[in-house]
Amino acid sequence: MAVRVRIAPSPTGYLHVGTARTALYNYLFARKNNGKFILRIEDTDVERSSKEMTDIIIEGLKWLKLDYDEGPFFQSDYFSHYIDHIERLQKTGGIYRCFCTPEELEERKRKAISEKRAWKYDRKCLNLSQEEIEKNLKENKPFVWRVFIPEGKTGFNDLIHGLIEKDNSEIEDFIIIRSDKTPVYNFAVVIDDYRMGITHVIRGDDHISNTFKQLHIYRLLGVKPPEFAHLPLILDEKRAKLSKRSGTVSVLSFKDMGILPEAFINFIGLIGWSPGDNREILSLQEMIKLFSFDKVAKKGGVFDYKKLEWMNSKYITNSTNEKLYELLVPFYLKENIDLKEYPKEKILKIIESVKEKARYLKDFPFLTQFFFKDIENYDKKGIEKYFTSEKIGYLKDLTKKIQNIKDFNSFEIEKVYKEYIDEKNIKGADVIHPTRLALSGRTEGPSLFLMMEIFGKEESVRRLTRIFEFDIFTKQNDGGIV
Ligand code: GLU
DSSP, X not given: OOOEEEEOOXXXXXXXHHHHHXXXXXXXXXXXXXXXXXXXXXXXXXXXXXXXXXXXXHHHHHHTTOOOSEEEEEGGGGHXXXXXXXXXXXXXXXXXXXXXXXXXXXXXXHHHHHTTOOXXXXXXXTTOOHHHHHHHHXXXXXXXXXXXXXXXXXXXXXXXXXXXXXEGGGSOOOEEEOTTSOBOHHHHHHHHHHHTTOOEEEEEGGGHHHHHHHHHHHHHHTOOOOEEEEEOOEEOTTSSBOOGGGSOOBHHHHHHHTOOHHHHHHHHHTSSBOOSSSOOOOOHHHHHXXXXXXXXXXXXEEOOHHHHHHHHHHHHHHSOHHHHHHHHHHHHHTTTOOGGGSOHHHHHHHHHHHTTTOSSTTHHHHHHHHHHSOOSOOOHHHHHHHOOHHHHHHHHXXXXXXXXXXXXXXXXXXHHHHHHHHHHTOOHHHHXXXXXXXXXXXXXXXXXXXXXXXXXXXXXXXXXXXXXXXXXXXXXXXXXXX
């Protein structure tokens, strides 16, 4: 039987990290088994669903390259379809009309609670006579359809948790069609999974209680339910369910921060699943090969932001400069720097010079800002430490020497510096740090000689010479030149 799985997000909010991970596991399972991965937008809650959220969900899946084979299908396109199935279920005698109003239900529920009785629907409408039903219908009394839950047990063999069972006394006669004729999630989901030939339902643990209900609809339809795999929840560092309160949870905001999609996939893939060894860096292709439900954890996994940061920096370091260039254009534009206005060769070197230091793509403009703009602030502590008269003296000598370099590349520049250090019998740090401060205004940054090569001779000399005009520091106020 060909595997068919689906991701079924409700477009009532942004694409949540948890939904992305559910999508990933569905995708891995489908690809591993040469099956189909389907996108279904569950928008039956018309009030809370929006086209904007649907677009954001699709954009997020595209960003993560979780390509779906079919869809997007929209539940709202099938409203009449769900109603059509009511007739079929009605014939089984397993569903009934309930005319209780929300106010009546609320009243009875309140009474039960005040009498310390557990509340579930009290079946007031289960045994209405045919005449009563006819009368209510004639009076146009609104009604919902409920499923009758018989005595016994409901259970299923979950692919992750094994056998899960519940006594039917704990399951309410739940609603499947609202009084406005729209289907409730539990009903729409079963009809759709059945209609689309879904073979495996892979979704969050929080749906286990829904699965018990959904099994009763399959029973009434007389069809074999799909296999179920309920994934452990993603937790925050306090081991609470990951939510907005825990930090960023919307997938596209990770894109905006400059997380690489491959890093994000790798990271979420390993929350709650592991290939069985200690490998941390896995490509999507490797995950497809290694994925299996028996390696999915039963308990929730923690979303560790620090680990994501670490993983992303690894992916950045391992990316080609060309690839980073394309990805970085919008990040620089946000800082009013248009990379396309500069020679590409130069930008590729700039990227190379800092890529091991960047944790996010958004770090690049800051780390390389001085390549594009004149320095406005020299690090204050650096000034005290590195612009002493002695060291300024060294810089004056070196500025003269580097002007004679013919081929101004990092290798040649380094040679000149080395010779000077030996000649003067000083430490490398005595000239390297002051030069870096003069060129970038900072005490830390890319490798100095590569940085000088990127600036070129003229600009390097200009920035060094600027330091010799001492009054620029007297004008520097609070670390800034005024
Ligand atoms: N629309 C449901 C959700 O977003 C889908 C659950 C399911 O996969 O059945 O949680």
